[in-house]
Amino acid sequence: MSQPTTSRRTLGLTVAAAACGLLLAGAAQAQQAPLKVGFMLPATGTFAALGDFIEKGFKLHVQEQGGKLGGREIQYFKVDDESDPSKATDNVNKLIKRDQVDVIVGTVHSGVALAMARAARESNTLLIVPNAGADAITGAQCAKNIFRSSFSNWQPGYAAGVVAAGKGYKRAMTITWNYAAGQETVKGFTEAFEKGGGKVAKELTLPFPNVEFQALLTEIAAQKPDVVFAFFAGGGAVKFVKDYDAAGLKKTVPLVASGFLTDGTLEAQGASAQGILSTLHYADNIDTPRNNAFRKSFALTYKANADVYAVQGYDAAQMLAAGLNAVKGDFSKRDAMLEAMNKAVIDSPRGKFSLSPQRNPVQDIFLREAKGTNNELRGVAVKALADPGRGCRG
Structure with a gap:
């Protein structure tokens, strides 16, 4: 009688061990799910x-x-x-x-x-x-x-304002799309530029993703500011830089920009982009x-x-x-x-x-110059710049 009891006990332990193994394997598989x-x-x-x-x-x-x-x-x-x-x-x-x-x-x-x-x-x-x-x-x-x-949109805009004021420019105009990124980047520029003794005379905007710049470029030519600050990106940035040059403004009114104007776009912008100064958290x-x-x-x-x-x-x-x-x-x-x-x-x-x-990253914002197909490093515009995080309670 003892032999069958032992066999049943051994079989039960084997089944339990196998079940436990399956559970562990299942848990491991679940843990390693993609x-x-x-x-x-x-x-x-x-x-x-x-x-x-x-x-x-x-x-x-x-x-x-x-x-x-x-x-x-x-x-x-x-x-x-x-x-x-x-x-x-x-x-x-x-x-x-x-x-x-x-x-x-x-x-x-x-x-x-x-x-x-x-x-x-x-x-x-x-x-x-x-x-x-x-x-x-x-x-x-x-x-x-x-x-x-x-x-944050504020960061490269603020750094560009520091650069423009540091060059002694006193009167600026800004141009961007009328949406959050454009508005906030311009606010950052204005904050630093006016803190540095300059004045933003006029903010020019057009609806996103409109690229009909001619009327606004004509206004810049008539106002003759010391400097223009621009924020555009992607395909809109390509057309803006080419139109700015074609309007003859590149030779008469310096352009300072958030780095997105010339990042990933230099090849398409060609000669029109050469020499543009921009501020961003990366340089090629x-x-x-x-x-x-x-x-x-x-x-x-x-x-x-x-x-x-x-x-x-x-x-x-x-x-x-x-x-x-x-x-x-x-x-x-x-x-x-x-x-x-x-x-x-x-x-x-x-x-x-x-x-x-x-x-949000606390990071150096670099000054870059468009040269060839690279945005080349020219220095640090602002060291370890932290966005103020205004209104955050989380």
Whole structure:
């Protein structure tokens, strides 16, 4: 009688062990499930090339880590943001509700990004903004789950104002699209320029993405300011620079710009862009081992030269990796992960940067000059510039 009892006991232990093994294996598999990253970037329209390089930069860092961040495989989902704020909530909800992504990376257009930030706050979805500089994202609409790997609109505008005032210009005009990015960048310029003793005589605007500049250029020619500050990007920046030159203004009224005017656009702008001074948190020829290695890796991978958009995408992945590494890939440890992201020092191609309490980069803003197809470094316009984060209570 004892033998069958022992056999049954042994069989029971074997079955229990096997069941336990299956449970452990299942738990391990669940733990290693791919992390869902949703890209909401422009795939069409004037900002399409910018969105493409942000995505390429992000994926390059993941590729350099063996295809994983914090030990987790990455699964990508994509939605074209259409650069249309009126469609932004519906588009971002495709990622949040339909695809149930863990992280959203986007976008370029500030108006679209503001709607994305609202949706991220309401759903508590982690959002990393790899471009859009809308001040409110890390200002009045800040939240602990919203980070930025790029800049606030205020930062390059403020630095340009410092440069213009430092050159002794007293009377300025500004020109931009009439939308959040343009308005806030101009505010930054005006704040620094007038603090430095200058005066902005007139702010010129046109609707986004209108590129009919002629009437405004005629007004600049008639007013004859000491300097013009401009903010445009993408295809609009190409046409503005060419039209400014064609109107004869390049020879008579110096142009100082937010760096997006000439970033990723110099080849298309050609001779018209040469000599333009701009301020931004990146320059093509930052001669450091980190930047040189990044540019070589990007060129080998994509057969293209990296720009600021690629850097911002790359650093968005670095920020996410900092959080995931701290919790060994366990995305359920959200508080610890977000705290690690906020405290991280990012070893960026632009130079190392930390994050402000509002989760916006505290970074050097460089003075660059357009030369050939590069925005060449001419110095640091403002060292370790932190956005004031006005209105942030998160």
